[in-house]
Each structure stands twice: as C-alpha cells, then as structure tokens.
Amino acid sequence: MALFYVRMDVDIPLDLDPTVRTETLAREKEYSQELQRAGKWVHIWRVVGQYSNISIFDVESPDELHEILWNLPLFAYMTMEVLPLTGHPSSIA
Numbered sequence: 001m002a003l004f005y006v007r008m009d010v011d012i013p014l015d016l017d018p019t020v021r022t023e024t025l026a027r028e029k030e031y032s033q034e035l036q037r038a039g040k041w042v043h044i045w046r047v048v049g050q051y052s053n054i055s056i057f058d059v060e061s062p063d064e065l066h067e068i069l070w071n072l073p074l075f076a077y078m079t080m081e082v083l084p085l086t087g088h089p090s091s092i093a
C-alpha cells in the first residue's frame with residue numbers, strides 16, 4: 001500500500017470542440033468513479049473557487065499511480081502535483 005496526495009489543476013482550452021469536451025468529461029467521471037469503487041482513489045475534493053481537485057490515492061506502487069494518472073481522459077488538460085505520504089508520528093489514527 002502506498003498513499004499519495006495529488007493536486008490536479010484543470011485547464012481545458014476554450015476552443016475545444018464542445019462534443020469532445022462533453023465526452024471527455026463524461027469519460028473522466030466514469031474512470032474516476034471506477035477507481036473510487038475499487039478503493040484506489042480514496043478521496044477527491046474540489047478546491048473552492050478553482051477548477052482543481054485534491055485527491056488521495058491508495059495504490060500498490062508509484063508505477064501504478066503513474067499508469068492511473070497517465071490514463072486520465074483529461075490528462076492532456078491538467079497539470080499535477082504528486083506527493084508521497086507516510087504516517088505522522090502524532091497521528092492517533
């Protein structure tokens with residue numbers, strides 16, 4: 001098990017074909033929800049006032065996370081920050 005923080009900032013070009021935009025967003029939602037159901041995408045939160053999300057992934061390895069992120073339908077329209085996480089010594093969880 002390996003936990004990762006991922007921030008995704010979305011920037012879809014304004015001139016992207018509206019049909020492509022709608023289809024890509026639908027595929028993104030389906031892909032994300034499939035990974036959530038599988039327990040790999042454990043949190044997704046919208047950043048208030050921004051087209052960005054903060055997500056937590058629970059995966060087997062950095063390679064698995066890379067494959068997941070690389071295959072996001074919106075990948076071409078996002079910039080990401082990825083941070084590996086480990087337990088905090090003061091955590092009571």
Ligand SMILES: O=C(O)CC1=CCC(=O)O1
Nearest residue numbers: 010028029032051052053
């Ligand atoms: O809208 C976003 O933050 C981008 C995104 C990632 C997964 C999803 O469903 O949307």
